Amino acid sequence: MDPFFFLRPREEEPLTLQTAVFTPQEVFTLMDGGFELGMFAAHQMNINMRFYKSHGLGPWREALIERLAPAGLMDRSGEPCPELAEALAPLRSLGSFVGDGDLVDMDTTRDVRSCVVSVDETWSRATAVVRAHGGFRLVPFGPDRSWWPVIFERVFRLEGRYLPSKWSQHEIHGGFKRKDEEFDHALRGGERAARAYCEAHGVDPAPLVDLVLSRRRGFRGPSGISMYAYRIVGCELPKNLPCRMPVPESGKSRSRFSVVYPQKGFVIFFGCSPLPDFPDDWSKHPELRDACRYKGFDFLAADEPLMDNVLGFCDYPEED
Known part of the structure; x- marks a missing residue:
């Protein structure tokens, strides 16, 4: 076929x-x-x-x-x-x-x-x-x-538009709050802001600095493409679904929202991954949802498929 x-x-x-x-x-x-x-x-x-x-x-x-x-x-x-x-x-x-x-x-x-x-x-x-x-x-x-x-x-009509990065870099941290604008400031604040962000999170600043400088040099490329992913393995769905998305009634579901910048092989993401000791109905409790939010970014090299990345439902990152 x-x-x-x-x-x-x-x-x-x-x-x-x-x-x-x-x-x-x-x-x-x-x-x-x-x-x-x-x-x-x-x-x-x-x-x-x-x-x-x-x-x-x-x-x-x-x-x-x-x-x-x-x-x-x-x-x-x-x-x-x-x-x-x-x-x-x-x-x-x-x-x-x-x-x-x-x-x-x-x-x-x-x-x-x-x-x-x-x-x-x-x-x-x-x-x-x-x-x-x-x-x-x-x-x-x-x-x-x-x-x-x-x-x-x-x-997803990305053939010829999606280009892998020359770097392979992955940054993720827990404790993410929805109104957190730290990373947005790193992207928009120039080289100094990008370096400060990477230093604070313990990652090599070179890939992010290159991205920020390319924007300063006039690169715009296509706008980011939003992708929303859900994993409901082992979950139970309500019999009468109240919405268009299959939000589980119980079980250890995981979610991930990504913004893909195709021409740079760059992905910003945030998501929820319940901790092992969470009850099966954890998603009904706002305080538990807030306790398992994470955020990060990836530069994907040629051997790191985009499909695997946006469907990559990681464990909640434990802080060192």
Whole structure:
């Protein structure tokens, strides 16, 4: 299978997994009346839940069978073919996902995400849900893990835009507060501010100073790309999800928000990782959420895939 089929111009050709565009209603039906991990293609805001509660999946499933069965993507009983079932597997899992854009909730009036990548619990299967004209495409990453970083950049349209850094550097610290502007000052305050930040956090100042000076020399590049990631392995979701994102009811979920600057292989991030002694319902307690926030930045070298980074849910960093 050509892993980059989704970027080719759409042509009039036989319906296959590579060419199929699914509506939210069809994704909901393929998920047996549920939302996929990441809740991007199907969620409570774009599914007619009143119709579903009144009629069930029957009418929608019949329509889906009529469309997919002649192409061999589904049999007459509604069972997906092996290729489609494999693509759906990560979307059914309680694994990890990452999407571009910001966290989406019930107050969001417009979902601007273009893609969400879901990975199963064992990191053996991954599928991207990509926004397309008229719906969404499913892009399975396939079994060859060596392709995954390349496909990841493709589905987020970063091919040719993302360039690795000449450095490999990683800085992370706990005790992060949402209103903390220390790092913002380091980026905007010039070389002296960048050096002071690195000295305070015990890292080599050369990469950050180079970034700051490049901005002074006129480099702007594309604006940062926001990516919000969640890991819900071993978690329990509420039966009636109150929002578009699968926020767990209990379990040791982890979250990470990243801003990627593609032309520099540079990532700013912050996240939450519960401590081992936290209760399973820790996320319901604001004081516990505040106690496990961390922040940092990474310069990613050529052998450090962006996919691994933005889906890297680290432990809470213990202070020396």
